Amino acid sequence: MTRTGAALIAAATIFSFAGAPAHARDFPYCLQGGEWGYPGNCQFESYQQCMVTASGTKAYCDVNPVFAFRAQQPAPIDESAPPPRRARRH
Numbered sequence: 001m002t003r004t005g006a007a008l009i010a011a012a013t014i015f016s017f018a019g020a021p022a023h024a025r026d027f028p029y030c031l032q033g034g035e036w037g038y039p040g041n042c043q044f045e046s047y048q049q050c051m052v053t054a055s056g057t058k059a060y061c062d063v064n065p066v067f068a069f070r071a072q073q074p075a076p077i078d079e080s081a082p083p084p085r086r087a088r089r090h
Contacts, residue, residue: 026070027042027064027067028067029044029050029061029062030042030044030062030063030064031053031054032060032062033059034058036059039066040059041053044061047061
């Protein structure tokens with residue numbers, strides 16, 4: 001087998017394991033302060049998880065600002081949906 005053939009097989013193998021790209025997700029809590037800065041390390045599902053990680057450091061936990069802002073946004077309007085029906089008055 002030539003070097004080119006081996007390289008193509010290796011590349012095909014690597015790409016077959018790559019799979020679909022990961023979807024970005026905003027977690028509700030961030031580890032902030034100390035070396036983390038703002039918004040910090042935002043990979044915590046619960047406040048307790050964040051606090052355990054912050055334990056013994058100069059860091060603290062707070063709400064992820066991206067998560068909090070997104071929660072305030074109204075639900076997007078589906079333009080393809082039919083308009084709501086009005087109730088008839090008799």
